[in-house]
Amino acid sequence: MAQLVTPPVVQPSRPLGTGFATRRITLGEIEACHVSTFQKIWSSSDKKGVAFYKPVDIPPGYFILGHHCECNTDCLQGWVVVTKDANENKELGGSASLPPLVKPVDYSLVWSSESEKDKKGGNGFFWWPNAPQGYKALGYLVTNGPEKPSLEELRCVRSDLTGVSKTGNNIWNKKDGTSSFQVWSTIPDPEKQANGVFAGTFFCTTNSESGISELPVACLINANSIPIGMPSLDDVHSIIGKYGPTVFFHPKETYLPSSVPWFFENGALLYKKGSFTPDPIAEDGSNLPQGGSADGEYWIDLPSNSAKAKIVRRGDLESAEAYVHVKSALGGTFTDIVMWVFYPFNGPGTLAFFGLVFIPLGRIGEHIGDWEHVTLRVNNFTGELWAIYFSQHSGGQWIEAGDLEYVEGSKKAVVYSAKSGHANFPRAGLVLQGCGKLGVGIANSSKKSAYFLDTSKKYKIVAAEYLKGMENCENVTEPAWLNYGRKWGPEIEYASSNLVGCVKLPSEVSGEDGPTGPKWKSSWYGDEKVKDVF
Numbered sequence: 406m407a408q409l410v411t412p413p414v415v416q417p418s419r420p421l422g423t424g425f426a427t428r429r430i431t432l433g434e435i436e437a438c439h440v441s442t443f444q445k446i447w448s449s450s451d452k453k454g455v456a457f458y459k460p461v462d463i464p465p466g467y468f469i470l471g472h473h474c475e476c477n478t479d480c481l482q483g484w485v486v487v488t489k490d491a492n493e494n495k496e497l498g499g500s501a502s503l504p505p506l507v508k509p510v511d512y513s514l515v516w517s518s519e520s521e522k523d524k525k526g527g528n529g530f531f532w533w534p535n536a537p538q539g540y541k542a543l544g545y546l547v548t549n550g551p552e553k554p555s556l557e558e559l560r561c562v563r564s565d566l567t568g569v570s571k572t573g574n575n576i577w578n579k580k581d582g583t584s585s586f587q588v589w590s591t592i593p594d595p596e597k598q599a600n601g602v603f604a605g606t607f608f609c610t611t612n613s614e615s616g617i618s619e620l621p622v623a624c625l626i627n628a629n630s631i632p633i634g635m636p637s638l639d640d641v642h643s644i645i646g647k648y649g650p651t652v653f654f655h656p657k658e659t660y661l662p663s664s665v666p667w668f669f670e671n672g673a674l675l676y677k678k679g680s681f682t683p684d685p686i687a688e689d690g691s692n693l694p695q696g697g698s699a700d701g702e703y704w705i706d707l708p709s710n711s712a713k714a715k716i717v718r719r720g721d722l723e724s725a726e727a728y729v730h731v732k733s734a735l736g737g738t739f740t741d742i743v744m745w746v747f748y749p750f751n752g753p754g755t756l757a758f759f760g761l762v763f764i765p766l767g768r769i770g771e772h773i774g775d776w777e778h779v780t781l782r783v784n785n786f787t788g789e790l791w792a793i794y795f796s797q798h799s800g801g802q803w804i805e806a807g808d809l810e811y812v813e814g815s816k817k818a819v820v821y822s823a824k825s826g827h828a829n830f831p832r833a834g835l836v837l838q839g840c841g842k843l844g845v846g847i848a849n850s851s852k853k854s855a856y857f858l859d860t861s862k863k864y865k866i867v868a869a870e871y872l873k874g875m876e877n878c879e880n881v882t883e884p885a886w887l888n889y890g891r892k893w894g895p896e897i898e899y900a901s902s903n904l905v906g907c908v909k910l911p912s913e914v915s916g917e918d919g920p921t922g923p924k925w926k927s928s929w930y931g932d933e934k935v936k937d938v939f
Contacts, residue, residue, distance in 0.1 A: 425636045427786075431634075432626070432627045433627065433629055434490065435628075438467050442461050445457070446547045447548075447549050449529075456475060458481070459472055460485050460487060463487050469487050469558065469559055470488060470543040472544060472546055472606065485604060488560065505563050512534055513533045516611055517531065519551075529548075531547055532545060540562060540563055541567045543561075544591075567623035568593055568625070574590045593735060600628075601624045604625055632871060637875070641742065644740075644783055645864060647816060649864065650793065651820065652746065660749070660827075661720035665690065665747055668717065668747065669690060672714075673708065674708065675692070683706065686705070689886070693886055696888060703892075706894065707750075725746065726864055727864040728745040728746075729866045731871070732871065739783060741780050746776075747774075748775035751772045751773075756845070772919050772920070774892070795830060796933075835848060887923065892921060
């Protein structure tokens with residue numbers, strides 16, 4: 406008997422908004438529905454086991470695009486998108502002469518476990534749907550017998566309604582002598598299209614090569630110019646109230662965050678190239694030059710009075726708040742709530758040897774003005790938190806909701822800010838940056854303390870461009886300082902120490918100008934930059 410598996414509720418439900426969190430989103434000619442109830446079809450019996458699932462309890466009129474795969478545990482948290490023709494009860498017009506969804510013409514067997522010695526779990530057979538001309542398949546089917554699946558079980562999608570997928574996590578590698586079978590999750594390729602939609606299916610191949618230029622598995626795209634299903638402003642406040650993380654600072658942190666107005670009020674100065682007289686900055690930043698780039702024409706610096714500059718460097722936790730940018734992700738089926746935190750000063754680095762010896766690096770790593778952020782990725786089908794991105798210097802990492810640490814009694818994640826450098830981590834401890842794998846690197850030390858910022862309560866929404874296209878929706882007014890495109894700190898010059906010769910330093914540690922503001926980061930309009938910097 407196949408086992409019916411229902412993912413546990415990791416996050417609480419929230420009130421439904423208009424089109425948001427209704428489990429159904431129209432993508433143009435296709436209507437997509439979120440399904441999280443599965444029937445297990447087959448699982449491997451090796452140490453790193455995986456299981457393959459068929460979505461069940463599908464609403465009438467909807468069809469699956471493929472099966473789902475996860476590591477074989479008791480805590481299944483996955484989901485898939487099922488689809489139907491959004492125009493099935495309407496007259497087709499314009500260029501929509503072909504239906505958006507059709508049956509495959511046949512299936513091809515990709516791999517089976519028949520040759521495996523261990524038969525405890527039975528056999529698994531992996532089938533690729535052969536799509537008609539002008540259509541693409543978005544996933545594979547798995548059976549526990551050699552008979553081909555029914556053609557009625559799955560639908561292929563018209564090519565112009567699909568985008569390019571790329572591999573996500575490598576879920577399973579099965580090697581037996583010279584043969585190999587590999588399974589990956591699939592995600593839309595943000596470099597190919599900005600409106601790709603996550604379908605929850607997987608990719609598999611017998612190709613032993615690690616690099617695959619282009620997947621045969623396509624993804625859905627959202628054909629709407631204005632995404633349907635995005636949260637209203639009231640929805641966003643509700644989401645932040647439920648999921649806004651708490652950022653904990655190291656008990657020995659010297660350089661805490663502050664609000665931007667506090668930084669300006671307390672003497673921050675605007676310098677212009679060729680002028681020796683800086684200008685005080687208005688509390689709201691209204692006298693900052695708008696737009697521009699990091700061209701060296703303008704920059705912000707600390708107060709000229711050294712005593713006051715010392716105070717400003719330390720920040721002001723009482724005034725600190727998260728500055729929130731809300732944007733659509735994965736074709737408008739997710740919402741990214743980007744929470745930026747400003748620090749007046751980024752402290753010097755420390756070189757660590759095997760976590761036992763710590764050597765201060767003088768001024769190396771210092772710069773004025775530091776912007777760090779975490780991003781909450783919320784599922785627009787359900788309104789639940791899906792993952793959080795932790796910015797870490799020039800890169801960062803996504804952590805799924807089920808793997809986060811939460812504030813006790815809530816669904817508000819815990820974020821650990823590293824001492825001096827303010828990189829964000831999902832767990833407390835020591836992370837080495839540079840040659841960390843050799844036991845030597847720049848120390849990123851984090852620990853829970855009485856110093857924290859609760860972003861669920863202390864935040865300000867500063868940008869949400871998509872709201873301009875939504876009916877009966879209140880728009881967000883962007884503060885003047887957000888549109889200042891120059892540096893938030895001057896160039897810092899200092900000699901590198903011989904002690905760090907063996908460590909590959911990122912630019913912000915080895916010395917550079919102050920940073921640009923949030924709106925000039927590559928992730929403002931695109932996806933988060935995930936880079937292994939440790």
